[in-house]
Amino acid sequence: MKEILVRFVVGGVVVSVFALLGDLLKPKSFAGLFGAAPSVALATLVLTVSKRGKEYAGLEARSMLIGAIAFFFYALVVSRLLIRRKVPVLPVTGLSMAVWFACAFGCWYAMLR
Amino acid sequence: MKVKFDTSGLGLSRWYEYVIRFVFGGTITALAGIVAERYGPEIGGLFLAFPAILPAAATLIEKHEKEKKERAGLDGTLRGRVTAGVDAAGAAMGSVGLMVFALIVWLKLANSSLSLVLLGATLAWLAASMMVWELRETLYRRIRARLHPASSHGLHAAAQPGSSTHRRFDE
Numbered sequence: 001m002k003e004i005l006v007r008f009v010v011g012g013v014v015v016s017v018f019a020l021l022g023d024l025l026k027p028k029s030f031a032g033l034f035g036a037a038p039s040v041a042l043a044t045l046v047l048t049v050s051k052r053g054k055e056y057a058g059l060e061a062r063s064m065l066i067g068a069i070a071f072f073f074y075a076l077v078v079s080r081l082l083i084r085r086k087v088p089v090l091p092v093t094g095l096s097m098a099v100w101f102a103c104a105f106g107c108w109y110a111m112l113r
Numbered sequence: 114m115k116v117k118f119d120t121s122g123l124g125l126s127r128w129y130e131y132v133i134r135f136v137f138g139g140t141i142t143a144l145a146g147i148v149a150e151r152y153g154p155e156i157g158g159l160f161l162a163f164p165a166i167l168p169a170a171a172t173l174i175e176k177h178e179k180e181k182k183e184r185a186g187l188d189g190t191l192r193g194r195v196t197a198g199v200d201a202a203g204a205a206m207g208s209v210g211l212m213v214f215a216l217i218v219w220l221k222l223a224n225s226s227l228s229l230v231l232l233g234a235t236l237a238w239l240a241a242s243m244m245v246w247e248l249r250e251t252l253y254r255r256i257r258a259r260l261h262p263a264s265s266h267g268l269h270a271a272a273q274p275g276s277s278t279h280r281r282f283d284e
Contacts, residue, residue: 011142012135026119032203033242038214041161061218063158068211075205082198089175093168104159
């Protein structure tokens with residue numbers, strides 16, 4: 001429980017810092033780069049290496065590569081739907097998570113399983 | 114388009130919006146740990162690149178743009194959505210940097226110090242993301258210059274609504 005709490009606080013701080021950096025930058029497309037900052041990874045990997053070692057963290061990083069490919073397709077779908085179709089943001093960003101899950105688990109199944 | 118620091122956007126955010134981002138980020142980080150614990154690092158690692166902050170950020174951008182337009186007596190609903198879309202396009206470019214980050218950590222962590230690898234990978238993320246963004250900007254400029262030679266020289270840009278739509282929201 002203590003470890004989860006530490007992860008929550010560290011993750012919250014790192015994600016907030018990158019989000020704040022994005023708020024301070026213009027143009028919007030450049031600020032958007034910070035929406036894909038490795039904030040969760042930075043917060044997680046330090047804790048993982050200290051508890052499980054480098055080999056375990058390396059395996060996580062390998063899977064993260066697939067997660068990042070899925071992130072690319074997710075962000076692409078969201079941006080196209082918002083710019084071209086001008087649909088409401090919350091349902092689009094929420095429902096498009098299916099793209100991330102399908103892509104991430106599909107690629108994982110095809111490449112790493 | 115030049116990259117610049119602009120603190121005016123900070124005034125639009127309220128305290129609870131920072132709390133929302135903190136909670137989103139913290140929850141996803143904790144979740145990544147729980148998933149890795151239960152299903153192993155191969156599955157848990159996927160969540161290190163989970164789009165944790167994007168939905169919250171896009172929703173806030175839409176809200177802020179809408180409020181800005183409403184203060185001017187206009188309906189900013191569509192503008193808010195397109196601006197959030199431009200931000201998401203930036204995140205898509207940033208995800209290329211995220212792939213570079215993961216690749217460096219995967220290949221270098223075993224034989225190097227953790228702090229050095231994370232520092233190098235973070236700098237590589239930033240460099241790769243900025244390169245993709247710059248490449249896209251250059252391509253955009255060239256395509257616009259070819260399609261609308263007059264607007265590319267700063268002349269009657271407003272007369273080219275199709276070509277400058279994306280640009281108007283990317284500010």
